[in-house]
Amino acid sequence: MVETVTTYNAALFVRSVGATPDTGEDKNMYSVVVVDDHPAIRLAVKSVLEGSGQFKVMAEVDNGPAALTIIREEHPDLAVLDLDLPRLSGLELIERLKGSQPRTKLLVLTGQQESIFAARAMQAGANGFMSKAEDLQSLVPAALAVLAGYSMFPNSALEVLSGIAGLSPDALLKSLSDRELTVLQNLARGMSNKEIADTLLISNKTVSSYKIRIFEKLGISSVVELVDFARVHHLIS
Numbered sequence: 001m002v003e004t005v006t007t008y009n010a011a012l013f014v015r016s017v018g019a020t021p022d023t024g025e026d027k028n029m030y031s032v033v034v035v036d037d038h039p040a041i042r043l044a045v046k047s048v049l050e051g052s053g054q055f056k057v058m059a060e061v062d063n064g065p066a067a068l069t070i071i072r073e074e075h076p077d078l079a080v081l082d083l084d085l086p087r088l089s090g091l092e093l094i095e096r097l098k099g100s101q102p103r104t105k106l107l108v109l110t111g112q113q114e115s116i117f118a119a120r121a122m123q124a125g126a127n128g129f130m131s132k133a134e135d136l137q138s139l140v141p142a143a144l145a146v147l148a149g150y151s152m153f154p155n156s157a158l159e160v161l162s163g164i165a166g167l168s169p170d171a172l173l174k175s176l177s178d179r180e181l182t183v184l185q186n187l188a189r190g191m192s193n194k195e196i197a198d199t200l201l202i203s204n205k206t207v208s209s210y211k212i213r214i215f216e217k218l219g220i221s222s223v224v225e226l227v228d229f230a231r232v233h234h235l236i237s
Contacts, residue, residue: 035090098125
């Protein structure tokens with residue numbers, strides 16, 4: 001059972017009835033791990049959070065496997081993470097962390113398209129979703145909200161999960177698994193099957209299988225069509 005609480009920046013806060021706020025080990029400061037492969041983004045996130053006087057960034061990480069290790073070892077109160085990460089996607093990272101680190105709240109901060117990835121992040125187990133297009137100062141209240149036991153997602157994500165949205169131009173994308181979506185993005189960026197296999201730590205044959213399934217689900221027959229599809233849907237910059 002959930003209770004709708006309020007709206008913030010076109011996002012809906014939901015809190016489980018009976019949930020109690022996390023206080024962190026330090027009552028004055030929440031510990032944070034920032035996960036993003038762009039140093040400038042990590043610096044900006046650290047500056048905003050620590051500038052509020054309520055957070056301490058204990059680690060900065062630039063790839064999925066390293067983030068998995070540091071979060072499991074340090075048990076931070078909060079992890080602020082991108083979805084487009086090297087070697088292990090943010091969605092896969094969230095799924096692994098929710099199984100082993102339920103105490104750590106996971107707040108997604110990403111440039112990935114909200115209409116496609118917000119619902120996926122929610123399903124994977126994230127506690128909140130923010131777009132990098134938003135004012136970064138909104139990160140502080142968003143972080144405090146998820147730490148207090150709330151979930152913060154755009155209304156569009158809730159509509160997708162409740163079936164309100166119906167068919168849309170993004171319906172084909174929603175049929176892809178998280179791993180298929182990651183492979184699609186890498187193919188659209190011009191990476192070879194071998195490069196994708198090395199990045200995701202899977203075999204070349206597995207990448208080929210994903211590629212075939214992606215082509216079948218999207219109804220395309222060439223990488224050129226795939227690149228055009230990815231650009232139209234803002235899956236690559």
